[in-house]
Each structure stands twice: as C-alpha cells, then as structure tokens.
Amino acid sequence: MEKNRDYVNQQTDGKIGYLHIPDMGASGIYEFTKWFYGQVRKQGMIIDVRGNGGGNVSQMVINRLARSLVFMGYDRGIDNLDTYPNIVFTGPMVSLLNEDSASDGDIFPGAFQALELGPLIGKRSWGGIIGITNLGPLLDGGTVFVPQFATASADGEWVIEGVGVSPDIEVDNPPDAVLRGEDAQLDRAIQEVMQRLQTQPGTLPPRPADPVKTPGNQ
Numbered sequence: 001m002e003k004n005r006d007y008v009n010q011q012t013d014g015k016i017g018y019l020h021i022p023d024m025g026a027s028g029i030y031e032f033t034k035w036f037y038g039q040v041r042k043q044g045m046i047i048d049v050r051g052n053g054g055g056n057v058s059q060m061v062i063n064r065l066a067r068s069l070v071f072m073g074y075d076r077g078i079d080n081l082d083t084y085p086n087i088v089f090t091g092p093m094v095s096l097l098n099e100d101s102a103s104d105g106d107i108f109p110g111a112f113q114a115l116e117l118g119p120l121i122g123k124r125s126w127g128g129i130i131g132i133t134n135l136g137p138l139l140d141g142g143t144v145f146v147p148q149f150a151t152a153s154a155d156g157e158w159v160i161e162g163v164g165v166s167p168d169i170e171v172d173n174p175p176d177a178v179l180r181g182e183d184a185q186l187d188r189a190i191q192e193v194m195q196r197l198q199t200q201p202g203t204l205p206p207r208p209a210d211p212v213k214t215p216g217n218q
Helices: 002-011 026-039 058-065 104-114 175-179 184-196
Strands: 016-020 044-048 071-074 081-084 093-097 120-122 131-137 143-149
Touching (some): 016 026, 044 184, 093 184, 120 184
Parallel strands (some): 093 120
Antiparallel strands (some): 071 081
16 A cells, blocks of 8 residues: 555655555554545545455545535634634545445445545445344354345435445456556546546635724725
8 A cells, every 4th residue: 555655646746645445444444544634635635445345434434535615714823724624625536446345345435426526446346235233142152143234325225235336437457467566447546636636626725815904994
C-alpha cells in the first residue's frame, strides 16, 4: 500500500491522495483514520477497497466521505481555516473494488455508488452480504451460525447478495500483469480523478476580505 501511495503521489505531483481499507473491522477503520485525515486537503482521493474482507464499519467511512461543505470558518489574525462540518473532503473521489471485495466490503462500494460519490473502478465484487449470528456452541465443540441480516435498497428491493456490485468502469488486472508490477485499475483511477479536477478543483475558497463594521464605512 505504501508503494501504491507513493506511485499515486508521483504520478499526480502530490495532488491526489490514496488509501486502502483492508477490511471493515478494527484494522480497516484504523487504516482509514490514519490515512484519510492526513490527506483531507489533497485535491482528489482514491479509496481502495480491493480485497476488503468485510466487517461492520462501512457506515462510519461513508458518513465521513459523504459530508458536504456548508460553511468556512476563519480566526482573526490567523491564516488557518476551518470547515463546517469538521473534516470535509471537497475534491473528486473514486473507489477501487474487485472480486475479493466481500460482505461489508460489498456494501461500501454499493453505498459509494448509490450516493454518487464518484465512479467505481475495477471488477464486480463478491456478492455476499447476508450477515450471520452465532447462536452458541454445540456439545461436539462446533458452533451454530444462522443467516440473520440482509440488505435492501431505499426503494425496498433486495440488493447485492448473490450478485455483487458492478463497477461503473470495468478494468481487469490479469495475473501476468500483476506479476510484472502493473496495476491497470489504479492507473485508471488516477486518470479519472485527474480528469475530474478540471471541473471539480477540490480546493477550498480563498479567505474573503475582512468585513468593515464601523458606521459610515459599510
């Protein structure tokens, strides 16, 4: 992942951020927290959930990515600025997925696509999002897991299970190319974000001139 991050940085002159979320559990949210906030002022962002093993924190990630800028805040005599709400990413985003993106790793790109946060690039995800519940141990040491939780769309239709999430832009990474160190999916993600920068710069507005509030000078 460090190699990918360095590659994106070099190919975009530091304009585009990159982060990989390995699962939707503790390690996944740690990685998101570690790499998203430090790159939030990049002009664009690539969110990579290829090989994501699932979990249950995709809502936390989506909630942060879906925030919209409402206000800007400035302190007197200080050039630093604040956003309202706090920590808003304003640039174009894309998400990478593949056939190994599973469970909550399916749900995340599905939500990313439904909210139109940016294009999905890669291969159709695994398609298994019915959650299970542990109903306890058996006498022989086994455990009973029962299918318990399913997901439907906002209009009441079952989604994703057994089908997966189809990318907006399908790009394959054949094994021989991977062995050569090539990543066509990542290259396409860079291309898409850089193109979108032309119409969505991803930069915050400049500080306005200080207001004059004295009588007669307004």
